[in-house]
Amino acid sequence: MKIRLFLTVAVIISATVTADYVRPLPRKTLQFPWNPKSPSYPQQVHISLAGDKHMRVTWITDAKSSPSMVEYGKLPGQYDNFAEGESTSYSYLLYSSGKIHHTVIGPLEDNTVYFYRCGGQGPEFQLKTPPAQLPITFAVAGDLGQTGWTKSTLDHIDQCKYDVHLLPGDLSYADYIQRRWDTFGELVQPLASARPWMVTQGNHEKEIIPFLKDGFESYNARWKMPFEESGSSSNLYYSFDVAGAHIIMLGSYEDYDEYSEQYRWLKGDLSKVDRKRTPWLMVLFHVPWYNSNKAHQGEGDDMMAAIEPLFYAASVDLVLAGHVHAYERSKRVYNRRSDRCGAVHITIGDGGNREGLATKYVNPQPAWSVFREASFGHGELKIVNTTHAFWSWHRNDDDEPVKSDDFWITSLVSSGCVAQKKNELDNILMTP
Structure with a gap:
């Protein structure tokens, strides 16, 4: 009886311990293999809000001559609008950045999907604007x-x-x-x-x-x-x-x-x-x-x-x-x-x-x-x-x-x- 009781308690304790959250081990830093692209190919594309009904599109090109232009529209491949923006770059010790483009597009409709292309070439991207009202x-x-x-x-x-x-x-x-x-x-x-x-x-x-x-x-x-x-x-x-x-x-x-x-x-x-x-x-x-x-x-x-x-x-x-x-x-x-x-x-x-x-x-x-x-x-x-x-x-x-x-x-x-x-x-x- 004592042995049986001991085993029952052990099982309960074991179940309780294993049910607790066990923190996972660290994971290694990601590796990014070199993937050569055309110098004017848009890279590192991201967007941010830029005032009422406007969005800032940011991307980088290796080519300094690439235009800071974004074409955009509501249908894939059909760009009814375009905007021109600004660009910058910087050097940091032995490193020189590519051309960093910042272009504001809009006015845009709320809660709407837009298709856009950066610099006149490269892949088409898709964004969705936030809603105007809650939720x-x-x-x-x-x-x-x-x-x-x-x-x-x-x-x-x-x-x-x-x-x-x-x-x-x-x-x-x-x-x-x-x-x-x-x-x-x-x-x-x-x-x-x-x-x-x-x-x-x-x-x-x-x-x-x-x-x-x-x-x-x-x-x-x-x-x-x-x-x-x-x-x-x-x-x-x-x-x-x-x-x-x-x-x-x-x-x-x-x-x-x-x-x-x-x-x-x-x-x-x-x-x-x-x-x-x-x-x-x-x-x-x-x-x-x-x-x-x-x-x-x-x-x-x-x-x-x-x-x-x-x-x-x-x-x-x-x-x-x-x-x-x-x-x-x-x-x-x-x-x-x-x-x-x-x-x-x-x-x-x-x-x-x-x-x-x-x-x-x-x-x-x-x-x-x-x-x-x-x-x-x-x-x-x-x-x-x-x-x-x-x-x-x-x-x-x-x-x-x-x-x-x-x-x-x-x-x-x-x-x-x-x-x-x-x-x-x-x-x-x-x-x-």
């Missing part, structure tokens, strides 16, 4: 890199019926080796040429060489975002509207104190937000403020001290960050305490980088932290209407229908927080 779905993944796990993340995102991709920093992990920017562009082209990718910078985009190179030169040349359209003087911080959301992208590595240009721009941007037109207010930047992982502890504290009161007064609904190579979701929180008018903070720096996962957490788990796990994956945010949105996080080794974490979020507009804090926001915005 809208965002795919979210940060700290991507170029590993086997990156490929898995992109494959999972490709299964998601999303309208816009949001990336809170650390794109290519080129880390000074400029050819890695090119291979990253090749890797993401199938997705980034079809849906707008809205990105902000991380620490791996810095690439500073003292006395020789300022930071973010490669990033700024390759990933031009709508900073001018949003009144910003820097590609490192900007904002845009899409459907019923106003989304602000900030720079964790730009000055952000109350005397900085970024802070002044942020105040000006928030003063223009109309919550009747865009009831949802979201912010992305790289370094998380609410982080219970032992990795990068405290790195966001200074930015948090400077800007969180402004976010709170403005009733920011959701903050998305990367940097920590793990996933974590908070309650609505302000000043490190649960607050019904605070923002939900999500860390999603687990796209697939080569540095691996951040597996060690601070214990006990803080009261503001709801869910945390060190796994590679991506998030999906579906804003259903003016009052409700649904967030889900998907581990890479789970099938797409399996959600490792999900929850409904109620907008601060519908909770009364926006109206309650109007005077507080006005006072902050009017302060010189």
Whole structure:
């Protein structure tokens, strides 16, 4: 009887252990064999939002004489419209980039498929514009890199019926080796040429060489975002509207104190937000403020001290960050305490980088932290209407229908927080 009881307990314990999630092993950096193309062949094609009803198409050619022209239309092979844009290039030590083209097309109809061709030759691409009104779905993944796990993340995102991709920093992990920017562009082209990718910078985009190179030169040349359209003087911080959301992208590595240009721009941007037109207010930047992982502890504290009161007064609904190579979701929180008018903070720096996962957490788990796990994956945010949105996080080794974490979020507009804090926001915005 004792032996039988022992065996039964052992089986139960064994079943419990094996049922627990087992973190997968790292995957190697992807290899990109040399694939020679015509010098004028468009490469590394990606698109981004560029103001109301416009899209920026970016691509690279080896030929410096290639035109920065995009032909586009609603039917395959039939281009009723064309636009001409601008180009740039840069050198980095012994590396010289190709010709980097940026061409804005539009006005475009909402929620519509367009076919387009870059530079008058090469393959035809297909894009879909976001809807003008809710619902809208965002795919979210940060700290991507170029590993086997990156490929898995992109494959999972490709299964998601999303309208816009949001990336809170650390794109290519080129880390000074400029050819890695090119291979990253090749890797993401199938997705980034079809849906707008809205990105902000991380620490791996810095690439500073003292006395020789300022930071973010490669990033700024390759990933031009709508900073001018949003009144910003820097590609490192900007904002845009899409459907019923106003989304602000900030720079964790730009000055952000109350005397900085970024802070002044942020105040000006928030003063223009109309919550009747865009009831949802979201912010992305790289370094998380609410982080219970032992990795990068405290790195966001200074930015948090400077800007969180402004976010709170403005009733920011959701903050998305990367940097920590793990996933974590908070309650609505302000000043490190649960607050019904605070923002939900999500860390999603687990796209697939080569540095691996951040597996060690601070214990006990803080009261503001709801869910945390060190796994590679991506998030999906579906804003259903003016009052409700649904967030889900998907581990890479789970099938797409399996959600490792999900929850409904109620907008601060519908909770009364926006109206309650109007005077507080006005006072902050009017302060010189």
